[in-house]
Amino acid sequence: MEHDSVLRFGEVPETRLDEALALAYLAFHTTPEDDAKRKHHYDTLRECARVGAYDGDRLVGLMATYDFTLSLPGGELPAPGLTFVSVAPTHRRRGALAGMIAELYRRLGEANVPLACLWASEDAIYGRFGFGTSTRGFTVEIDSSRPLALRIEPDGRPLRLVAAADAPALLGPYYERTRAERGGRMARTEAWWREEWLVEKDEEDASMSPPRIVALGEPLAGYVIYRTKKDNDGPGLVRLDELEADTPAVAAALWRYLASIDLTQKVTAWGRPFDDPLLHFCADRDQVRVTGVVPSLRVRLIDVPAALRARTWAADVDVVLDIRDGQLPANAGHFRLTAAPDGCAYEPTDAPADLSMDVRELAACYLGDTPVRELVRASLVTEHTAGAAATLDAALHTELAPHTMDGF
Numbered sequence: 420m421e422h423d424s425v426l427r428f429g430e431v432p433e434t435r436l437d438e439a440l441a442l443a444y445l446a447f448h449t450t451p452e453d454d455a456k457r458k459h460h461y462d463t464l465r466e467c468a469r470v471g472a473y474d475g476d477r478l479v480g481l482m483a484t485y486d487f488t489l490s491l492p493g494g495e496l497p498a499p500g501l502t503f504v505s506v507a508p509t510h511r512r513r514g515a516l517a518g519m520i521a522e523l524y525r526r527l528g529e530a531n532v533p534l535a536c537l538w539a540s541e542d543a544i545y546g547r548f549g550f551g552t553s554t555r556g557f558t559v560e561i562d563s564s565r566p567l568a569l570r571i572e573p574d575g576r577p578l579r580l581v582a583a584a585d586a587p588a589l590l591g592p593y594y595e596r597t598r599a600e601r602g603g604r605m606a607r608t609e610a611w612w613r614e615e616w617l618v619e620k621d622e623e624d625a626s627m628s629p630p631r632i633v634a635l636g637e638p639l640a641g642y643v644i645y646r647t648k649k650d651n652d653g654p655g656l657v658r659l660d661e662l663e664a665d666t667p668a669v670a671a672a673l674w675r676y677l678a679s680i681d682l683t684q685k686v687t688a689w690g691r692p693f694d695d696p697l698l699h700f701c702a703d704r705d706q707v708r709v710t711g712v713v714p715s716l717r718v719r720l721i722d723v724p725a726a727l728r729a730r731t732w733a734a735d736v737d738v739v740l741d742i743r744d745g746q747l748p749a750n751a752g753h754f755r756l757t758a759a760p761d762g763c764a765y766e767p768t769d770a771p772a773d774l775s776m777d778v779r780e781l782a783a784c785y786l787g788d789t790p791v792r793e794l795v796r797a798s799l800v801t802e803h804t805a806g807a808a809a810t811l812d813a814a815l816h817t818e819l820a821p822h823t824m825d826g827f
């Protein structure tokens with residue numbers, strides 16, 4: 420009988436890309452709206468590394484990985500991004516995903532790749548595989564039927580519209596600088612800008628306008644990318660896709676601009692960084708309402724020592740961590756972490772632990788997002804030595820909140 424058959428895991432060759440794409444459309448309940456969209460998916464899949472699950476010769480599971488580079492506090496690392504994770508509905512809950520993950524971890528281990536990352540379609544899937552939520556954002560809604568009330572003076576320099584064709588060259592270097600200031604951000608290629616950020620027709624809502632880009636300052640001091648929607652039955656909408664600014668005054672000017680666009684009465688923004696100054700400098704929090712918190716990038720520490728050594732540390736720490744790891748035994752055990760602003764060592768030890776945690780909790784703290792103390796209070800980290808979590812938090816601290824806008 421089919422459900423007794425044993426699954427096999429391995430490469431998905433280029434010759435089977437049509438089948439792989441059909442499987443992804445089946446699992447995600449989608450059909451491409453036109454040939455161009457299908458070709459885009461096909462080309463994306465062709466460029467990704469791919470793992471499949473096979474029942475006999477039939478492809479019943481697919482996982483692809485983008486070749487990303489992720490910013491860390493004070494550094495960056497390659498971090499393959501999982502995407503197109505799909506299992507045929509006839510073969511669900513038989514270990515296809517678990518087997519593909521095991522095959523992926525084997526490959527990444529062989530290639531000395533220390534991290535992997537993803538956005539989850541459902542929250543409950545990936546924690547068991549050691550992924551922790553490493554960046555978060557919030558969604559915000561602005562009532563723009565009246566001018567945006569501000570407590571600070573917005574930057575008064577003129578704003579200018581930028582053609583989408585010119586945007587990668589202008590915004591690319593600016594965005595790249597922000598990666599040095601915040602963990603959790605992907606390096607963007609020109610193709611990524613064009614195909615993911617500046618694509619004419621919005622992937623999720625075809626009734627949205629093409630992307631509009633507005634810049635402030637020369638040299639560039641800030642920018643917004645947004646789309647608008649005119650609703651014939653109600654007020655139009657501005658959907659902010661990205662806002663970056665050198666100073667709060669520049670940010671204030673850009674937010675005020677978004678809230679002033681004619682024939683619209685609402686601005687929505689998704690995935691804003693946790694430390695967005697808007698929430699402080701707006702004068703009326705009834706006008707600027709936080710409507711949700713979004714778990715963003717999930718990170719898997721494949722090689723914990725290499726991952727910890729690649730980031731910088733804000734303060735001295737000397738703690739023994741007892742790490743559990745259900746998939747990668749090399750990460751499990753007692754390790755002494757000695758870190759300081761000039762470097763970090765992470766070595767196995769027989770010493771008793773100061774803190775015990777699963778590797779997914781370490782991932783949640785890794786980029787400076789969730790404080791270890793919060794996880795102690797949630798009983799997800801055990802503190803054996805009083806004060807150990809606070810000391811580790813001080814060392815993990817980052818000036819700016821980690822943040823990811825590139826969904827994939």
Ligand SMILES: CC(=O)SCCNC(=O)CCNC(=O)[C@H](O)C(C)(C)COP(=O)(O)OP(=O)(O)OC[C@H]1O[C@@H](n2cnc3c(N)ncnc32)[C@H](O)[C@@H]1OP(=O)(O)O
Nearest residue numbers: 446502503504505506511512513514515516517537540543
């Ligand atoms: C990065 C991305 O691409 S995210 C997109 C993920 N894909 C989708 O959402 C598409 C639709 N869903 C699917 O294709 C499949 O259901 C998948 C990929 C989510 C899961 O694949 P499966 O082969 O059924 O998972 P598998 O059998 O390996 O399950 C492994 C474990 O995860 C659990 N699990 C799997 N899916 C889920 C889920 N959606 N919610 C909670 N737990 C889950 C299983 O119960 C199992 O737990 P156990 O080890 O305690 O028994």
